[in-house]
Amino acid sequence: MKILLFGAGGQVGWELQRALAPLGDVVALDRQSNADALCGDFTRLDALAATVRAVQPQAIVNAAAYTAVDKAEAEPDLARTLNAAAPAVLARAAAALGAWLLHYSTDYVFDGSGTTPWREDSPTGPLNVYGRTKLDGEHAVRASGCRHLLLRTSWVYAARGDNFARTMLRLCTERDALQVVSDQVGAPTGADLLADITAHALRAAMANPARAGTYHVSAAGETSWHGYARLVSQWALARGLPVKATPERITPVPSSAWPAPARRPLNSRLDTTRLRATFGLHLPDWAAGVRRMLDEATAR
Numbered sequence: 475m476k477i478l479l480f481g482a483g484g485q486v487g488w489e490l491q492r493a494l495a496p497l498g499d500v501v502a503l504d505r506q507s508n509a510d511a512l513c514g515d516f517t518r519l520d521a522l523a524a525t526v527r528a529v530q531p532q533a534i535v536n537a538a539a540y541t542a543v544d545k546a547e548a549e550p551d552l553a554r555t556l557n558a559a560a561p562a563v564l565a566r567a568a569a570a571l572g573a574w575l576l577h578y579s580t581d582y583v584f585d586g587s588g589t590t591p592w593r594e595d596s597p598t599g600p601l602n603v604y605g606r607t608k609l610d611g612e613h614a615v616r617a618s619g620c621r622h623l624l625l626r627t628s629w630v631y632a633a634r635g636d637n638f639a640r641t642m643l644r645l646c647t648e649r650d651a652l653q654v655v656s657d658q659v660g661a662p663t664g665a666d667l668l669a670d671i672t673a674h675a676l677r678a679a680m681a682n683p684a685r686a687g688t689y690h691v692s693a694a695g696e697t698s699w700h701g702y703a704r705l706v707s708q709w710a711l712a713r714g715l716p717v718k719a720t721p722e723r724i725t726p727v728p729s730s731a732w733p734a735p736a737r738r739p740l741n742s743r744l745d746t747t748r749l750r751a752t753f754g755l756h757l758p759d760w761a762a763g764v765r766r767m768l769d770e771a772t773a774r
């Protein structure tokens with residue numbers, strides 16, 4: 475099987491290169507890729523379609539996206555191109571080939587109200603440009619008629635590159651106290667976990683097309699950004715690091731204390747029942763994944 479992967483240089487894309495390798499030949503492209511007439515630049519829509527035709531994959535996995543949530547408020551056209559127009563091109567190209575498309579979406583397609591985890595069929599209502607463009611991308615994939623998997627996820631992190639946990643780890647050793655938002659709740663989800671689930675779900679769906687559709691993917695459990703920061707501080711103390719901002723010195727504050735251009739949903743909980751039942755998966759607790767990531771990141 476040949477798999478065409480877009481966004482190979484990102485956190486999830488990097489892990490996908492590993493996770494997808496046992497399934498077949500992976501052609502991995504990122505934004506800079508322009509060799510052998512293959513294009514991974516999502517602003518070049520005609521070139522993207524030509525790339526799919528040239529590779530002739532049995533599956534396309536799209537890990538590319540515009541993810542700068544605040545910046546998207548000032549760049550809505552670019553966000554729409556990357557998050558909606560480009561996936562639409564890939565979906566139509568996949569439909570023409572009879573190929574599968576696996577595309578990622580986000581908890582930001584919901585309005586963040588209430589405390590109940592969002593189901594796949596829950597009403598959407600994005601609060602910002604990023605969420606609206608990701609929802610537009612979902613609609614485009616479904617409208618294309620291609621065989622697809624849409625995986626909505628939340629609070630993605632990886633040992634490679636910057637992330638909230640590594641930022642908190644640095645700040646805990648630099649500052650005597652921290653204030654961290656406590657009214658946004660979700661589940662930090664490792665890029666490695668997401669990539670492994672992707673490979674499993676793609677293989678299973680290709681074997682049984684009835685499994686196509688939309689699924690929610692996140693680690694088990696829930697926390698706030700404040701709880702997330704406290705866990706990082708606790709981890710650092712256990713490792714004997716010079717922590718100044720100990721867990722009790724990390725103060726919970728509302729989102730209004732840190733105003734930003736883009737509104738964030740307060741409730742980012744995702745109901746993963748359908749994913750677990752359809753694919754027979756167990757999702758590990760978010761805290762275990764974060765501790766493992768910190769071990770890996772600080773061992774380098």
